Each structure stands twice: as C-alpha cells, then as structure tokens.
Amino acid sequence: MANIKSQKKRNVTNEKRRLRNKAVRSELKTRIKVAKGALTEGGEGADELVRSAQRRLAKAASKGHVHKRQAARRTSRLMKAAAKADTAD
Numbered sequence: 001m002a003n004i005k006s007q008k009k010r011n012v013t014n015e016k017r018r019l020r021n022k023a024v025r026s027e028l029k030t031r032i033k034v035a036k037g038a039l040t041e042g043g044e045g046a047d048e049l050v051r052s053a054q055r056r057l058a059k060a061a062s063k064g065h066v067h068k069r070q071a072a073r074r075t076s077r078l079m080k081a082a083a084k085a086d087t088a089d
Contacts, residue, residue, distance in 0.1 A: 039085040
C-alpha cells in the first residue's frame with residue numbers, strides 16, 4: 001500500500017476507471033455477440049444491431065475504453081460478417 005497521499009488517491013481513481021472500462025468492454029462483447037448471432041440467424045433487426053454495435057465501438061474508442069485500432073478491427077470484422085450475410089440471402 002502506498003504511503004504518499006497523492007498515490008493513494010491515484011489508486012482509488014485507477015480502480016474506478018478499471019471497473020468502468022471493464023463494464024464498457026463487457027457490453028461491447030455482448031453487443032458484438034448479439035449482432036453476429038442475428039446475422040447468422042438472418043433476423044430482421046440484424047442491421048440495427050450491427051449499427052448499434054458499431055456506434056458503441058466508436059464511442060468506446062473515442063473515450064479511450066478500448067484502443068482505436070482494436071475498435072476499427074472489430075468494426076471491420078463485424079461489417080465483413082454483415083456483408084457475407086447479405087450475399088447469402
């Protein structure tokens with residue numbers, strides 16, 4: 001445990017940020033999984049789910065919850081799956 005007051009405060013803020021980032025990343029994984037599931041099943045709302053996942057990825061990248069390249073990579077893979085699903089129909 002730190003002895004310096006500023007470091008103690010920093011540890012508290014780091015823990016808050018870690019928990020917030022964890023929640024955001026978990027939500028991203030869920031949204032991507034749901035969107036990919038809808039694409040494979042060919043559900044009616046698949047396009048909206050994909051858009052929602054894209055929006056959340058972009059927001060998480062801009063806020064620094066995930067790296068911008070990771071968000072771009074996940075978006076790209078999601079769009080590739082969406083294009084594949086569209087051609088399969």
